[in-house]
Amino acid sequence: MHDTGIGIPADRLGELFVPFSQVGDAGQRQGGTGLGLTITREYCRMMGGEVSVTSEVGRGSCFCIRVPADVPAALAQTRSTG
Numbered sequence: 244m245h246d247t248g249i250g251i252p253a254d255r256l257g258e259l260f261v262p263f264s265q266v267g268d269a270g271q272r273q274g275g276t277g278l279g280l281t282i283t284r285e286y287c288r289m290m291g292g293e294v295s296v297t298s299e300v301g302r303g304s305c306f307c308i309r310v311p312a313d314v315p316a317a318l319a320q321t322r323s324t325g
Contacts, residue, residue: 250300259296260284283308 251259255266265277284294292310 245303245305247303250302251296251298251304252300253298256296256298260294 251266258264258266259280261277262281263277280294287294287308287310290310292308295307295309296304297307298304
């Protein structure tokens with residue numbers, strides 16, 4: 244997912260996944276508890292995956308969720324012949 248928000252400084256990216264923390268000035272925060280990304284990361288890890296983020300101040304952020312998935316043999320065969 245990509246947004247066009249204010250972006251996050253590189254030196255603050257590590258704080259994104261700390262429970263109950265929020266990055267940004269108090270005036271920029273939209274409320275919430277600071278648990279969304281922590282929970283997302285834990286769900287991904289339970290499935291053998293990971294969450295990553297890149298961000299550029301003034302341009303926005305991009306969050307990538309990767310989880311392993313098995314493709315059923317029949318579907319894989321259809322894709323390779325279709």
